[in-house]
Amino acid sequence: MKIAVRAFADYREIIGKEMELVLSEEKTIGELLAELGDRYPGLRREMFASTGELKEFINIFINGRNIAFLNDMDTTLIDGDTIALFPPVAGG
Amino acid sequence: MIRRGKEAVREYTVERYQRQISLLGADGQETLRRARILVSGVGGLGTIVAAYLAAAGVGFLRLVDHDQIEISNLNRQLLFQATDVGREKSIAATERLQSLNPAIQVEGINRTLSDETVDELIQDIDLIVDALDNFTARFLLNRAAFIHRLPLIHGAVRGFFGQATTLIPGRTACLQCLFAHSPPPETFPIFGGTCGIIGAIQATEAIKVMTGQGEPLANRLFFWDGQAGEGTIMITKRNPHCVICGGEEGVNQDSH
Numbered sequence: 001m002k003i004a005v006r007a008f009a010d011y012r013e014i015i016g017k018e019m020e021l022v023l024s025e026e027k028t029i030g031e032l033l034a035e036l037g038d039r040y041p042g043l044r045r046e047m048f049a050s051t052g053e054l055k056e057f058i059n060i061f062i063n064g065r066n067i068a069f070l071n072d073m074d075t076t077l078i079d080g081d082t083i084a085l086f087p088p089v090a091g092g
Numbered sequence: 093m094i095r096r097g098k099e100a101v102r103e104y105t106v107e108r109y110q111r112q113i114s115l116l117g118a119d120g121q122e123t124l125r126r127a128r129i130l131v132s133g134v135g136g137l138g139t140i141v142a143a144y145l146a147a148a149g150v151g152f153l154r155l156v157d158h159d160q161i162e163i164s165n166l167n168r169q170l171l172f173q174a175t176d177v178g179r180e181k182s183i184a185a186t187e188r189l190q191s192l193n194p195a196i197q198v199e200g201i202n203r204t205l206s207d208e209t210v211d212e213l214i215q216d217i218d219l220i221v222d223a224l225d226n227f228t229a230r231f232l233l234n235r236a237a238f239i240h241r242l243p244l245i246h247g248a249v250r251g252f253f254g255q256a257t258t259l260i261p262g263r264t265a266c267l268q269c270l271f272a273h274s275p276p277p278e279t280f281p282i283f284g285g286t287c288g289i290i291g292a293i294q295a296t297e298a299i300k301v302m303t304g305q306g307e308p309l310a311n312r313l314f315f316w317d318g319q320a321g322e323g324t325i326m327i328t329k330r331n332p333h334c335v336i337c338g339g340e341e342g343v344n345q346d347s348h
Contacts, residue, residue, distance in 0.1 A: 008315050008324065009253045017320075057275040064311075064329040068272030084326055086315060088275035089250045091282055092137045092225035 001079035003032070008086035014042040029062065029083065030054075030073030047085075057088045105195070109149050120303040121149060125196075127302045128152040130217045132205060132233055134181040135159070136282055137247050138223035139171040140291025141298070145221075146189040148299060152197045153189065156213055157181040158204040168284035205229050210236045219301060221294055222246045222267075227274035234259070234267035238336050243301050247294040251281045252318035254290035257328065258297045258308040261337065265311060269331035269338075286318055 003021045007014070015036065023032075033054070037044030047058055054060075060067045061084040067075050077083075105121070106113065113121050127150050131142045134157035142155055161169070161176045161184060169181075176184045186200030203209055205224070210232060214220060220237050222244055224230050230246070237244040237259070244259040246267055259266055293314065300306045313326040332338050 006324075006326075009317055009319075012317065012320065057273040059271065061326065061328070064327045065331065066270060066272055069269070069331040069333065087250075087253070088227075088271075088273075089248045089253050089255050090225070090227050090275045091249045091280040092133045092135050092223050092247070 001077070003077055003079075004082045005036070006082065006084045008084065009089075010046060010087055011043060011085045014040050014046065023077070027077055028071075028073060029060065029067055029075045029077060032077060032083075033060075033073070046087075059086045059088065060084070061086075105149070108195075112148060116299075116303050116305060120305065123303050124149050124299065125151040128154070128216055128218045129221060129298060129302075130154045130156065130214055130219070131221045131223055132156050132213070132229075133223035133225060134169075134171075134185045134200075135165065135223065135225055136168040136249060136284070136287035137291045137294065138221070139169045139185060140287055141221050141223055141245075141247075141295045142185060142189060143171060143192070144292060144295035145298060146193045146196055146198065148295070149193065149196060150298075150302075152199070154199045154201060154213070154217065155182045155185050155189075156201045156203060156205060157185075158202060168282060168287045170284075205233060207232065214240055214242065217242060219298055220244045221298055222248075223291070223294070225280075226277060227271060230267055231274070235336050237261065238266050245294045245297045245301070247290045249280075249282060249286045249290050252283055252286055254286045254316040254318070255313055256290050256293045256297070256309060256316075257313045258301060258310050260301070260308070260310055263310060265328050265330040266334060266337040268336040269334045270313065270328055283318065286316070289316055289318070 001023050006018045062081050109121050129150050131138050134155050159181050161172050161179050161181055163177050171185045171188045180202045182200035182202045186198045189198045220242050238261045241261045247256045300308050311328050313328050316323045
């Protein structure tokens with residue numbers, strides 16, 4: 001199955017603007033991000049605390065929905081999903 | 093020849109807004125004159141949004157902020173002068189906008205947005221601009237906007253990055269559908285141009301929503317990356333279980 005990952009801001013500098021991944025087996029978003037973290041240590045440093053926990057205020061959307069309101073890191077990916085990764089932007 | 097009364101006002105109005113009346117029509121301009129908009133936060137975003145709304149002839153602007161002007165604000169908060177340092181932002185901005193456009197009414201309120209104050213601050217308001225600097229206050233404003241069925245124009249900035257979206261109760265996701273957490277407070281880095289871009293988008297959205305022109309940024313989050321020189325639209329969706337706006341006829345179309 002094919003999954004698109006779109007990265008914004010700081011994450012874009014690390015993994016590029018958009019990538020398409022072909023997964024041979026079912027994965028959760030958590031598993032996918034862990035794999036991306038192995039491939040891009042810079043991304044792991046940005047997104048995960050040293051304990052391995054995702055920094056909670058990072059925005060991860062699947063098809064326009066924040067994973068915090070899906071099954072969080074256990075959300076299962078399905079064919080055609082588009083993942084968006086972007087940092088918190090909170091100033092005014 | 094001296095013109096008096098309504099005729100003089102009409103001519104002044106037509107001339108002042110000539111360049112936009114050709115876009116909005118006389119009816120659209122009249123809609124703006126009757127519009128009552130709250131700008132919550134008078135900082136990097138709020139000063140820009142409020143300046144465009146005042147210049148465009150929005151008839152009533154309420155500016156709310158609890159801060160005083162600091163010298164480090166002046167790289168981006170273009171309504172303020174060096175001599176304003178130490179003054180209340182809401183008051184200094186009100187004076188500045190009132191002299192920019194004497195035909196409108198500007199009300200500056202030096203107050204903290206809180207559970208206790210929010211209902212009073214949005215009283216008699218048609219549309220709210222979120223120009224705040226933290227998500228705790230934003231979630232509070234979002235809740236009030238949803239309860240009172242008021243459109244909320246969200247904007248936020250950090251460094252070279254910014255985002256904006258238009259939240260319309262019953263029609264779009266609310267802010268709480270999109271963002272789960274308040275990032276830790278920080279003295280965020282900020283470049284003035286980023287505020288200009290996002291603030292100008294917010295002003296445009298406010299005028300579009302008030303006049304019914306164009307297609308608002310509804311269920312679309314605009315993300316601006318000034319470093320890459322690129323803006324991107326992310327399609328967003330309501331959370332049917334949202335603690336604020338879920339429960340009514342929120343239709344979850346996706347498979348998750």
